[in-house]
Amino acid sequence: MTSLTLFTPSGVVAKAAPLRLAAKRLKGFGFDVSVDESALAKHQRFAGDDDLRLAALHRVAAQAPSVALATRGGYGLSRLLDRLDWKKLVHAAEHGTRWVGYSDMTALQLGLLAHGKAESWAGPLAVSDFGGDTLDEVTPDCFVEAMTGALEAVGFRTEDGFDGVEAKGTLWGGNLCVLNSLLGTPHWPKVKGGILFLEDVNEHPYRIERNLLQLHQAGVLDAQKAILLGSFTDFTKSPLDRGYSLKTVVAHLRSLTRTPIVTGLPYGHVATKVCLPVGRKASLAVQGRDAFLGWGTPHDHAHHGHDDTHGPDCGDGCGHVPSNGKRAR
Amino acid sequence: MTSLTLFTPSGVVAKAAPLRLAAKRLKGFGFDVSVDESALAKHQRFAGDDDLRLAALHRVAAQAPSVALATRGGYGLSRLLDRLDWKKLVHAAEHGTRWVGYSDMTALQLGLLAHGKAESWAGPLAVSDFGGDTLDEVTPDCFVEAMTGALEAVGFRTEDGFDGVEAKGTLWGGNLCVLNSLLGTPHWPKVKGGILFLEDVNEHPYRIERNLLQLHQAGVLDAQKAILLGSFTDFTKSPLDRGYSLKTVVAHLRSLTRTPIVTGLPYGHVATKVCLPVGRKASLAVQGRDAFLGWGTPHDHAHHGHDDTHGPDCGDGCGHVPSNGKRAR
Numbered sequence: 001m002t003s004l005t006l007f008t009p010s011g012v013v014a015k016a017a018p019l020r021l022a023a024k025r026l027k028g029f030g031f032d033v034s035v036d037e038s039a040l041a042k043h044q045r046f047a048g049d050d051d052l053r054l055a056a057l058h059r060v061a062a063q064a065p066s067v068a069l070a071t072r073g074g075y076g077l078s079r080l081l082d083r084l085d086w087k088k089l090v091h092a093a094e095h096g097t098r099w100v101g102y103s104d105m106t107a108l109q110l111g112l113l114a115h116g117k118a119e120s121w122a123g124p125l126a127v128s129d130f131g132g133d134t135l136d137e138v139t140p141d142c143f144v145e146a147m148t149g150a151l152e153a154v155g156f157r158t159e160d161g162f163d164g165v166e167a168k169g170t171l172w173g174g175n176l177c178v179l180n181s182l183l184g185t186p187h188w189p190k191v192k193g194g195i196l197f198l199e200d201v202n203e204h205p206y207r208i209e210r211n212l213l214q215l216h217q218a219g220v221l222d223a224q225k226a227i228l229l230g231s232f233t234d235f236t237k238s239p240l241d242r243g244y245s246l247k248t249v250v251a252h253l254r255s256l257t258r259t260p261i262v263t264g265l266p267y268g269h270v271a272t273k274v275c276l277p278v279g280r281k282a283s284l285a286v287q288g289r290d291a292f293l294g295w296g297t298p299h300d301h302a303h304h305g306h307d308d309t310h311g312p313d314c315g316d317g318c319g320h321v322p323s324n325g326k327r328a329r
Numbered sequence: 330m331t332s333l334t335l336f337t338p339s340g341v342v343a344k345a346a347p348l349r350l351a352a353k354r355l356k357g358f359g360f361d362v363s364v365d366e367s368a369l370a371k372h373q374r375f376a377g378d379d380d381l382r383l384a385a386l387h388r389v390a391a392q393a394p395s396v397a398l399a400t401r402g403g404y405g406l407s408r409l410l411d412r413l414d415w416k417k418l419v420h421a422a423e424h425g426t427r428w429v430g431y432s433d434m435t436a437l438q439l440g441l442l443a444h445g446k447a448e449s450w451a452g453p454l455a456v457s458d459f460g461g462d463t464l465d466e467v468t469p470d471c472f473v474e475a476m477t478g479a480l481e482a483v484g485f486r487t488e489d490g491f492d493g494v495e496a497k498g499t500l501w502g503g504n505l506c507v508l509n510s511l512l513g514t515p516h517w518p519k520v521k522g523g524i525l526f527l528e529d530v531n532e533h534p535y536r537i538e539r540n541l542l543q544l545h546q547a548g549v550l551d552a553q554k555a556i557l558l559g560s561f562t563d564f565t566k567s568p569l570d571r572g573y574s575l576k577t578v579v580a581h582l583r584s585l586t587r588t589p590i591v592t593g594l595p596y597g598h599v600a601t602k603v604c605l606p607v608g609r610k611a612s613l614a615v616q617g618r619d620a621f622l623g624w625g626t627p628h629d630h631a632h633h634g635h636d637d638t639h640g641p642d643c644g645d646g647c648g649h650v651p652s653n654g655k656r657a658r
Binding site for chain 1: 343403408411509512514516538539547572573577
């Protein structure tokens with residue numbers, strides 16, 4: 001059985017029941033589940049004070065389970081970045097530990113890349129994705145496949161058609177705000193020629209644009225082979241917007257950089273999310289509105305073909321893709 | 330008469346009446362007021378599209394009034410930073426134009442510092458501060474004194490007592506989010522040994538902390554002689570905070586940097602705000618809870634004394650300070 005440890009690096013887990021439910025479900029998925037001893041600790045808005053959360057991260061790294069899955073995001077990793085023993089976390093990653101999560105976990109994942117070129121997995125959070133009343137139809141299967149090594153690619157529908165995009169490079173990214181909060185610090189991974197994926201929540205489009213413009217002005221967007229945009233959700237529109245929207249943000253960014261910006265990645269603060277290997281070499285192919293992101297055997301992915309006609313709602317975002325590059329749904 | 334031009338570099342001015350009222354009041358203060366031709370332009374959430382706002386900034390720079398006062402903040406300067414002819418703006422500043430504003434204007438002011446070591450003034454915005462039903466008791470007088478060269482210092486009460494702080498360096502800063510959005514870009518002013526002032530609005534303390542931590546991790550806080558915190562207002566607390574607050578944020582930052590962090594600066598998205606010369610050499614003296622920030626004749630400011638016992642509500646934030654370093658209220 002694949003060992004999986006649940007830990008809480010950032011925000012407090014307010015109630016134990018959703019964590020217990022998530023653990024039970026993860027056992028049902030076939031994992032040998034452990035819950036770190038301070039996963040339910042409380043200190044202000046954090047899952048224990050900095051020392052306790054730091055100790056938890058080092059403990060999980062020493063234990064080196066196959067899967068180290070964060071329970072939830074929130075805020076807290078920023079406080080630990082300068083104090084983490086990155087060698088320990090990198091060592092675990094190099095010996096098979098998949099550090100998994102999204103949102104605040106972006107700081108850990110990009111730190112792993114910055115400090116040791118180590119891989120991790122952008123994917124679900126235990127309480128957020130497996131601790132609620134219902135389970136998403138795609139997310140659990142995609143997670144299990146990713147954690148057992150079967151997932152080699154994901155396919156999705158973009159919102160805008162492309163006349164052929166082919167890109168190869170290091171896959172990296174995560175939450176836009178958290179990613180930008182590393183700019184200028186030693187925890188920023190200097191990835192050139194990469195495929196950068198981004199998502200965010202509770203941010204008005206003007207704030208998303210400001211963050212993307214910062215990346216552009218810092219030379220980051222132009223240095224990538226492609227930008228993949230996931231979900232940007234749960235913001236409140238303003239009566240002053242008058243036509244300003246996420247669509248106009250994307251259009252503006254496209255006017256500034258030649259790097260293709262591909263929307264529709266099923267990833268973010270939404271129920272249906274794929275798993276993505278941060279730091280892995282990947283290849284992207286977009287033809288029309290069909291996008292295909294592979295990292296298993298890239299030479300098989302360059303020219304894929306499938307006749308899926310589903311819309312960009314990504315309900316089948318997790319491609320369950322065998323190595324022939326076709327989606328088996 | 331001191332010439333003053335009103336212009337709108339960022340967000341749209343929704344209604345003309347508050348701008349007209351602000352212009353009328355500014356005339357009443359003794360300024361020779363002009364309103365830029367596109368100050369009321371509208372494009373989406375902006376005061377005209379990028380080309381129009383860019384043209385307005387270049388037009389005001391060419392006109393070179395004594396005071397170039399922005400009507401309001403919002404969002405928009407980020408889009409212009411890479412396209413501005415900074416030489417024109419710097420040239421105007423070097424020939425006497427005071428670029429004034431706060432919030433989004435931080436991007437312009439720090440850009441002036443980055444591109445030409447030019448001075449500008451963190452201060453009010455015309456519509457926001459002079460276009461409403463009432464006028465603040467301090468802000469207009471402080472603005473008039475700053476614009477006519479009479480203001481050489483401000484005094485205020487800090488929330489925490491200090492056992493003597495003396496610091497000299499370049500005064501710089503502004504809105505925290507906007508300031509951080511310049512990190513890693515060519516528009517970031519690399520100020521060492523400065524006095525950095527910060528404010529923000531609508532940001533939960535964890536986001537303020539994350540931004541401050543970014544500055545710390547980027548080496549910015551340690552490189553300053555002092556940090557001055559203005560107002561951080563209008564955020565919504567979370568039931569998960571459980572004691573986490575602005576106070577704990579400041580305490581945490583103080584545990585990380587030896588640079589003194591002085592709170593209580595009457596500046597930010599609040600009615601009572603002082604004017605501060607961005608880019609000017611300034612000297613800070615704090616004794617007990619009395620803080621004194623001067624930039625006129627620094628040798629007079631080092632040892633001041635006054636028996637003011639007012640609280641930190643900064644109702645008398647604008648010190649009206651003559652050169653003997655005492656507040657005339």
